[in-house]
Amino acid sequence: MLSIFDRGAPPPAPAPFNLAHHVLTSGAPEPDKIALAILDLSRAERWSYARLEQAVRGTATGLLDAGLAPGDRVLMRLGNDVSFPIAYLGAIAAGLVPVPTSALLTEGETARILSDLAPRAILRAEGVACPTTDIPTFSSADMTRWRDLPPAAYHMGDPDRLAYIVYTSGTSGAPRAVCHAHRAIWARRMMIDGWYGLGPSDRLLHAGAFNWTFTLGTGLMDPWTMGATALIPAPGVRHDQLALLMKRHEATIFAAAPGVYRNLLKSTLPPMPKLRHGLSAGEKLSPAIRSRWTEATGTEIHEAYGMSECSTFISQAPDAPSPPETLGRPQPGRRVAILGPDGPVPRGEPGEIAVHQSDPGMMLRYHDQPEETAQRFRDGWFLTGDRGIMGDGDTITYLGRGDDMMNAGGVRVSPIEVESALSRFPGITEIGATDIEVKDGVRVIAAFYTGPEPLDPEALARFAEAHLARYKQPRLYIHLDTLPKNPNGKLLRRDLARHYRPPSS
Incomplete structure (x- = not known):
């Protein structure tokens, strides 16, 4: 039996389509329901769905009034606050192409992105590194003012058109600009049951900063798509305070990188009676951390594997238990294989983890790198560079990188x-x-x-x-x-x- 998981493809994204429209309307919550709460130990800043959508569509108006047009690229140099997701969705709502970047990048690293992408505008918060440039630059004050402008209509169109660009490290040493279509958000529906177990009544607390793509997707976009409530710690909240926030704000799901779980477990955790399970991604979760968390909280951690080019597509899930030493199983609707030089290898043999290029979450291309794009695909499969083994139960065990990343x-x-x-x-x-x-x-x-x-x-x-x-x-x-x-x-x-x-x- 060959190492292929292929249990049927999901339905295609509807057309016309807009990623921001899908995120803010598909869950159909009550307008006054809390979409986002930003938490510290003394207070919570709350955003209803109505207020959030107004801010997003007002931002879209502000960007269009500034002379930008659908298809224009907008570089985001923003910090760890709510401006980040509002600007991101506002740009997409207007048909622009946001390029979210880490606030930690230096001026030199940002200059290389400017040269590479030639954006039409920059959204920049005070204190975030960015070289002097003639490109129109808008401040935090501008973005705050835009939120109250009359809402723009969503720019609807082909779900395969470019929606956003994110940067990831390349094996050549030069970061690669990964171009994603609007349909990428549609593909994330496969994570809802295949990893999260997320429903409209959930309150998902993500430990990451607003301006991290893991937070942007798992912590914000996906809960909003389901009409759930996203909980994000305010800047300055320490890891050892997260458990108390989960208890006070009745978090039902917790998402974090393995290092956050490690830091949380350095202290005695309070009871968190509403918590059903945790989610982990970004790097392999230590078995010791997993077992200590279960012992301390009585809940499981469900791990996921993916990458910037296709997000997560292999995971453990609440209703699909898998051995903890494995990455889990391909999510329903994915097509995944373990490849050798001549194609899929027999089950139980090592090879390279690959996901089919037809996956609706698959990137469009690397920006301006046709040769590098072509090198990552072989016979219809996207090559991840990671090695693994597929067992008879469709579980995949991670064997490490095939390169030096x-x-x-x-x-x-x-x-x-x-x-x-x-x-x-x-x-x-x-x-x-x-x-x-x-x-x-x-x-x-x-x-x-x-x-x-x-x-x-x-x-x-x-x-x-x-x-x-x-x-x-x-x-x-x-x-x-x-x-x-x-x-x-x-x-x-x-x-x-x-x-x-x-x-x-």
Whole structure:
């Protein structure tokens, strides 16, 4: 039996279609129902569905009144507040193409995006890095004012047309701009039962910041699509305060990266009687964290696997238990395979995890990179670069990356990008970067370098801070006499980790 999961495709997205319209109207909640609550220990800022839709459609009017037209790209340089999802949906409602980016990117990293995409406008919050440019730039004050403008009509059209662009690290070292269609939100319906177990009465608390794509999708767009309530911690809320917020605000589902669960479990958790289960994605969940969470809360954590090009498509689910050491099963409606050089391998044999290019959540392309786009597809399958095994029960076990990509707190980072930035530091002859496990379930980026003598780690850290977003910066700098290489002189990044010696050894 071959390693293929194919149980039928979902119905196509209706036409005409608009992603923002689908998010804000498909759940059909009461206008006064709370769509969003932003929580801290002393208060909650609440947004009803009516207020949220007014802000989104008012923002669409503001963008159009500023001279933008459907199809124009809009770069988002915004912080961790409600402006982020409102601007994102407002742009899409108007038929524009938002490009959400991490607020942690440096000015230099942002300049490369400007050169790559040539956006027609920039939405920028105070204090978020962005180079000086002649591109029209709108402030937080502008965006706040737009919310009360007369609502624009949703720009309806072909569900296959471009809706938004997100950036992901590329194996070449240059971040890739992933272009997604409006239909991508339609495909996320397969996660509702295949991962979340989400319904209109749920209150989903996501631990991430507004300006993280994991939060944007799982924490906001999907609950709103179902007419549920999204709960987001306010800036400054610590991980050890999240459990109390879940209890006070009766969260029924909790979503977070594995590192957040790890931090929560450092303290004694209060009873959370309304909580049904947790969700985890971004990096592999440690079995120890999973078992400790279940022991502490009496609930399970359901894990999911995916990537920027297709979001999540393999997951565990409340009504579809799978062995905890596996990623879970392909979600109903997905077509997934484990591939070898000649196509799908027999069940039980390792290969590369692939999802079919017909998936409605599949990206349209990498922006302006036709060759790289073509390289990721083979015989109708999108190649993830991750290796796995499919068992007889359709469960998939993760075997790790097939390349050298690193995982920094749930975000994939190219080692070449880190190496290129740090190679300019005086005193470094050669450098190699990889992620290493420093304790159970904790991985950090480490830079291994050669040079005449060991360098000051603090000086290296300051240099990295000036040239790389925080999540790309190494946490360890290790001097070696030589870097491991193959007979042809190619760096063996996977061998770097064996040169790490924990402080206690």
